[in-house]
Every structure is written in C-alpha cells, then in structure tokens.
Amino acid sequence: MxxxxxxxxxxxxxxxxxxxxxxxxxxxxxxxxxxxxxxxxxxxxxxxxxxxxxxxxxxxxxxxxPRINGLFFYETTAIFPASKFADFIRDVKKLRDLKPENFCGVDIYNGFLIRFIRVSDAYLGQQENSVVVDFNYYRADDASTPRFNQDVWEEVEQLAFFKHGAKPHWAKNRNAAFLDVQKKYPNFNKFLGVKRRLDPQNILSSEWSDEILSGKEGAKRDGCALEGLCVCSEDRHCSPAKGYFCKPGLVYKEARVCRYSSSPSTVGSESYQTDALFD
Known part of the structure; x- marks a missing residue:
C-alpha cells in the first residue's frame, strides 16, 4: 500500500x-x-x-x-506542558482536515495515545503537569525507502518539537526531535554535572546518547531526513529519485518535510499544496 x-x-x-x-x-x-x-x-x-x-x-x-519479523515502525513521543497541549491539537486538526485520509496510517498503529505526567523536580523531569502524546507510523525495512504520506508525520513531529516546544522521550524519538533539547530543561547543565561525577569514564554513554544530549543536528547527507537524522533543507536529504522532495509544511510553514510530487517542477512553488492534496 x-x-x-x-x-x-x-x-x-x-x-x-x-x-x-x-x-x-x-x-x-x-x-x-x-x-x-x-x-x-x-x-x-x-x-x-x-x-x-x-x-x-x-x-x-x-x-x-525478536524470533519473528514483527511490526517495524517509528514511535514519536512528545511531552507538552499541559498549558500548550491544546494549541498542538488544534494545529494537528488543521492538518488532518486538509485531507483526512492522510491520517489513516497512524490508526493502524493505535492512533494518538494520550497520557499524563505529574510535575517533578528531577533535573530532566517536567517543570509542570504535562500531557504526553505517542503516535506510531510505518517504516520500511529498507531505510532508504520513503513512506507514503511521510510529510504528514514529519510535519506533526515538527509541530510538536519546534513550534510548540514539546520535550522528547529519551528512549523513543528520532534524532531530529532532540535538536536544541538542552534549552528545554532549566537544570540541564546540573544533570550533565551529575552524569560526569557518577560516570566519569562514560561507561553508560554511547555515540548515540552523546549526540542527542548535545542537541545538535548531525552531518546532513543524502536521505538523512528519511530516518529523522536531519530536517531536510535540500531535496537530496529526501529521496528525489523516488519522487520525494524537501518542501514547506502545509499548516506549519516553517516545517521542512519530504513530500511526494509527481513532477519535480513543482518543487519550491506554491503548487506543492495541490500535489499534497490530490496526488
């Protein structure tokens, strides 16, 4: 499909x-x-x-x-201060209403799951009572394979983490969700200090954990946006050979997403909206 x-x-x-x-x-x-x-x-x-x-x-x-080839999907988890959650939902509804069937893919994997977290004084805890949203969507075995309606979930992801300031789950999200993550925690440097004191040899660290804790975007390379390793800024970060080009979001215009287009000539023009709605 x-x-x-x-x-x-x-x-x-x-x-x-x-x-x-x-x-x-x-x-x-x-x-x-x-x-x-x-x-x-x-x-x-x-x-x-x-x-x-x-x-x-x-x-x-x-x-x-692990004994079988089970489901293979991405999970995005966004943690919102309760006061900001409604604004995120309103934007998601606007995106859904442009073409509701674009959202069917997430329903296969439980839709949007909502739960709640109480305020905490932990260094990486929530500064106020929070609402957590989880949503899963298909990812092919081959990392270079674009996903149908990939742009929709990239825009929802960027709405959450960039526009509405959600915090990522430390064990679930794609790398792009951690951009500038340290700015979202007032006590982030205190956490790093405790981490260095308790694990001076970085035994409990890895290349991946060091990368996400830095909150910096990795080197951009061909196809990196397909895996959420970057936010696209050029078509090559998507999959132009398979018809997926880097385009603005439909609701969150500042978003940059990999959207399918039947004609490369639409890239960078306002006609991307027509492609997205009727392709």
Missing part, C-alpha cells in the same frame, strides 16, 4: 484493525480474558497486549518478539 500510494487501502486496513482491537479491548484483561469494562487490577494482569504474558514459546502473537 505504501509503494502503491493507496489511501483507500490504508484507510480500509485501519478501519479493520481498529474494529478488531475494540473487540479485544486492545489487549486489556479482566483476569485472563476480557469480559468488559471497567478493567481494574494489577498492571501485569490487566495489560498484557494480546495475551503475550501467557503465550507459549511457539506463539507468535507478540509483534515485538
């Missing part, structure tokens, strides 16, 4: 997946099975995502099981 650029196929699959998940309450259990709401109990008993906790060794119902 991605290679065929089929919105109808994506939406049909999304509708089927959502109905199936409703029937089983998305893995919630009253005891060993789901018998209806409310679901109350210990976390390990009531949220086992499709009975994975009780699966036999040969059962392949867990998508994340």
């Amino acid at each position: 991605d290679s065929g650029r089929s919105s109808i196929g994506k939406c049909t699959l999304a509708s089927t997946v959502l109905e199936a998940k409703k029937l089983v309450a998305n893995g919630l259990k009253n005891n060993l099975i789901f018998t209806g709401y409310p679901v109350v109990g210990h976390q390990g008993k009531m949220q086992t995502s499709g009975s994975c906790l009780y699966s036999a060794g040969t059962d392949k119902s867990c998508a994340w099981d």
